[in-house]
Amino acid sequence: xxxxxxxxxxxxxxxxxxxxxxxxxxxxxxxxxxxxxxxxxxxxxxxxxxxxxxxxxxxxxxxxxxxxxxxxxxxxxxxxxxxxxxxxxxxxxxxxxxxxxxxxxxxxxxxxxxxxxxxxxxxxxxxxxxxxxxxxxxxxxxxxxxxxxxxxxxxxxxxxxxxxxxxxxxxxxxxxxxxxxxxxxxxxxxxxxxxxxxxxxxxxxxxxxxxxxxxxxxxxxxx
Amino acid sequence: xxxxxxxxxxxxxxxxxxxxxxxxxxxxxxxxxxxxxxxxxxxxxxxxxxxxxxxxxxxxxxxxxxxxxxxxxxxxxxxxxxxxxxxxxxxxxxxxxxxxxxxxxxxxxxxxxxxxxxxxxxxxxxxxxxxxxxxxxxxxxxxxxxxxxxxxxxxxxxxxxxxxxxxxxxxxxxxxxxxxxxxxxxxxxxxxxxxxxxxxxxxxxxxxxxxxxxxxxxxxxxxxxxxxxxxxxxxxxxxxxxxxxxxxxxxxxxxxxxxxxxxxxxxxxxxxxxxxxxxxxxxxxxxxxxxxxxxxxxxxxxxxxxxxxxxxxxxxxxxxxxxxxxxxxxxxxxxxxxxxxxxxxxxxxx
Numbered sequence: 001x002x003x004x005x006x007x008x009x010x011x012x013x014x015x016x017x018x019x020x021x022x023x024x025x026x027x028x029x030x031x032x033x034x035x036x037x038x039x040x041x042x043x044x045x046x047x048x049x050x051x052x053x054x055x056x057x058x059x060x061x062x063x064x065x066x067x068x069x070x071x072x073x074x075x076x077x078x079x080x081x082x083x084x085x086x087x088x089x090x091x092x093x094x095x096x097x098x099x100x101x102x103x104x105x106x107x108x109x110x111x112x113x114x115x116x117x118x119x120x121x122x123x124x125x126x127x128x129x130x131x132x133x134x135x136x137x138x139x140x141x142x143x144x145x146x147x148x149x150x151x152x153x154x155x156x157x158x159x160x161x162x163x164x165x166x167x168x169x170x171x172x173x174x175x176x177x178x179x180x181x182x183x184x185x186x187x188x189x190x191x192x193x194x195x196x197x198x199x200x201x202x203x204x205x206x207x208x209x210x211x212x213x214x215x216x217x218x219x220x221x222x223x
Numbered sequence: 224x225x226x227x228x229x230x231x232x233x234x235x236x237x238x239x240x241x242x243x244x245x246x247x248x249x250x251x252x253x254x255x256x257x258x259x260x261x262x263x264x265x266x267x268x269x270x271x272x273x274x275x276x277x278x279x280x281x282x283x284x285x286x287x288x289x290x291x292x293x294x295x296x297x298x299x300x301x302x303x304x305x306x307x308x309x310x311x312x313x314x315x316x317x318x319x320x321x322x323x324x325x326x327x328x329x330x331x332x333x334x335x336x337x338x339x340x341x342x343x344x345x346x347x348x349x350x351x352x353x354x355x356x357x358x359x360x361x362x363x364x365x366x367x368x369x370x371x372x373x374x375x376x377x378x379x380x381x382x383x384x385x386x387x388x389x390x391x392x393x394x395x396x397x398x399x400x401x402x403x404x405x406x407x408x409x410x411x412x413x414x415x416x417x418x419x420x421x422x423x424x425x426x427x428x429x430x431x432x433x434x435x436x437x438x439x440x441x442x443x444x445x446x447x448x449x450x451x452x453x454x455x456x457x458x459x460x461x462x463x464x465x466x467x468x469x470x471x472x473x474x475x476x477x478x479x480x481x482x483x484x485x486x487x488x489x490x491x492x493x494x495x496x497x498x499x500x501x502x503x504x505x506x507x508x509x510x511x512x513x514x515x516x517x518x519x520x521x522x523x524x525x526x527x528x529x530x531x532x533x534x535x536x537x538x539x540x541x542x543x544x545x546x547x548x549x550x551x552x553x554x555x556x557x558x559x560x561x562x563x564x565x566x567x568x569x570x571x572x573x
Binding site: 122124127130 | 267268269292293294295298299300302303304305306307308309310319320322323349362365366369
């Protein structure tokens with residue numbers, strides 16, 4: 001059992017969550033109210049990670065982060081090391097492949113708010129920010145919670161993109177999913193089994209706690 | 224202090240210009256799809272028309288160069304389904320309209336307005352725990368809490384039962400008597416408009432058909448379109464000659480000359496039954512004979528349809544109190560005499 005892989009996975013999931021959630025929140029709210037004809041295309045683009053094989057996304061990200069690309073060169077000049085095969089590179093990849101998991105539940109939650117309610121907030125003199133903070137955010141929280149849980153759990157379990165972009169560097173890019181694969185390849189079934197069980201329990205606990213929390217909050221609201 | 228509205232818009236089509244009296248309740252009446260709600264939304268700033276000039280008491284909210292955001296318009300708005308904030312209590316809903324006030328004063332004021340709207344006992348309930356009438360009252364309390372210069376009500380009574388609606392009418396009138404705010408009420412119900420509003424604007428396909436004091440509009444339509452919108456059944460084609468209206472074989476005297484009239488209207492309650500056993504009063508003119516086609520009792524009154532002599536296929540509707548129906552023994556196929564007083568005949572041009 002490799003504790004550092006578990007810690008790295010949890011770190012990656014947490015950083016991804018902290019970076020992605022605020023961006024996705026703003027994006028989801030904007031998408032929910034965007035009347036443009038271009039909307040299905042933007043939604044489609046954001047949903048691509050759901051349908052494309054992780055290797056395809058991983059490949060494009062690897063090319064984009066590599067030393068030949070402007071992004072890769074800029075990052076290397078700035079930090080002295082490449083973006084690919086680094087923890088930062090993993091975070092960037094993780095944020096991108098989690099976009100649909102974060103955006104979609106929040107977008108649906110914002111869309112579910114009656115337009116009449118938003119208009120009533122305007123007619124009550126609420127500014128855009130006041131309406132967001134006092135009306136929309138509390139109404140959309142089940143979607144926000146769901147987005148956070150999905151992003152966190154999905155990052156913990158992601159394999160293909162992480163392997164393509166991060167490789168398999170222990171302590172730097174070897175997440176728990178990669179470590180399990182690595183152990184199986186070297187016929188260390190004991191360690192692979194223990195880590196699989198740990199990942200299973202962590203994922204189950206994350207989802208169960210968030211469902212329980214959602215349930216309690218819903219009950220409190222209904223009381 | 225009046226509200227001036229001039230709005231032109233393509234979809235939905237609106238071509239509307241009207242001045243609403245200050246401190247009065249004005250009802251905007253028209254069929255579904257006539258643009259009533261769009262107009263209300265334009266006044267609230269929720270819809271930005273292609274062209275608009277909207278001003279309250281001389282303060283311009285909308286014109287070619289200006290569009291005051293909804294948040295900054297001194298309005299209270301009760302939308303059709305109330306638009307209550309579902310996660311907040313009734314008190315929280317009203318407090319949200321008072322965010323510009325110090326937090327300490329907010330709660331007290333919110334309670335005051337819930338009391339004014341007769342829902343103080345629902346203060347801690349959330350919208351889903353309220354009945355239709357209670358929701359409506361909370362929405363009204365929230366709308367008046369900002370003490371707006373203009374209160375906009377969009378079919379506010381359409382989702383409550385009849386008994387609740389009646390008491391809400393009374394409460395709204397009482398509230399308005401205490402605080403005479405300018406109110407613009409959208410409704411498709413003429414009876415509701417008649418009971419609540421002192422002024423009426425008839426709207427069809429985004430255009431003003433007629434506007435004026437309620438009693439004038441209800442009894443004196445100025446056009447065929449207004450007559451139809453007012454649901455006046457007695458609308459007939461006639462020709463105007465020599466100061467008289469020629470209707471089939473009948474020549475009807477008018478109260479005033481009406482050159483160019485091609486139709487006329489008479490309210491059913493103004494068609495008077497003449498008793499054959501009584502001497503004719505001088506007030507009864509334009510006497511016509513006819514045959515009763517149909518009688519229908521509706522509550523405390525009856526609707527009677529008469530086919531005037533010499534006008535086969537034409538039906539004049541008359542309204543009679545039930546006791547008059549019994550006294551005069553009006554039945555199908557009875558021959559009766561009725562009068563259309565000159566002052567009750569409304570001549571109309573095409």
